[in-house]
Amino acid sequence: MDVCSFHRRVPSRVKQIERGRMAPESFHKHPLEIDLTQSCVGELNTITRDDVNWPIIYGVGVNIKTGQIFPATFPDKGPDLPLRMARHFTGSHQVLDIYDSAVGMLRIGPFNYNPLRGVNLWLSQSDEFILKHLSTSPDVEPPHFVMQVRATLSYIQDNQFPAITVFRNNNPHYFRRDETTGCWAPVRY
Known part of the structure; x- marks a missing residue:
């Protein structure tokens, strides 16, 4: 089609x-x-x-x-959402296939980004300001948009060099859905 x-x-x-x-x-x-x-x-x-x-x-x-x-709605956005969104906020626009159905695991990283200048200034702004300036369509964003943006900006602020602070030894993060709860759980692979 x-x-x-x-x-x-x-x-x-x-x-x-x-x-x-x-x-x-x-x-x-x-x-x-x-x-x-x-x-x-x-x-x-x-x-x-x-x-x-x-x-x-x-x-x-x-x-x-x-x-x-x-x-369709997608209430479960998956694990490490601020980390995954930080990758895009800092300039990476490539869409990655992070789920491997053969083993039932989701893999994040490793990747790095440069520190985002002005993140403190963005975090000090009102919700209305963030919505107006960080959305391409502020009138139609879902209610959680600003909350997700703030969480992502805070993550970037706390992890300016994820290759060092998040992906130690260049190891990706692996997750698998827990069969009982349906929630994503970290796993060693």
């Missing part, structure tokens, strides 16, 4: 289904190679409400057996 036909199907599905969840493992375990391309920005996914551009859908799931499209 191409991006245009995918997006034409999204608005009708949004009205039908309130919530959904997607398991990344489904894509890894599928016998066909599936290339997930983000097509979440631009006019294909935009409606206007009160002269403000809003996304038609924030998250989308696809049933890989039927092709059904449905809205």
Whole structure:
């Protein structure tokens, strides 16, 4: 299915289904190679409400057996979110595949970034200021946006050189989902 036909199907599905969840493992375990391309920005996914551009859908799931499209939320953002976000805040824009379905583990790092100048100044600003200046779409950000930005900035402030403070001996962080709780737990690998 191409991006245009995918997006034409999204608005009708949004009205039908309130919530959904997607398991990344489904894509890894599928016998066909599936290339997930983000097509979440631009006019294909935009409606206007009160002269403000809003996304038609924030998250989308696809049933890989039927092709059904449905809205999806991702309440569990995974482990070490401030560390993972710090990588992007400091200039890395490459999207990495960090989950290995063959062994059921998530791997973070190792990586390094340069200290972020002015992080103290950013942390001293109001929530409204951070929302206005660190978001590309401040009118439509979810309520937790500023909290996540502050957590990330604090992490960067505390770990200016993650190759030294976070990834000692150049070791990545490994996590596996606990089968009982469903939470991510650190593991040695």
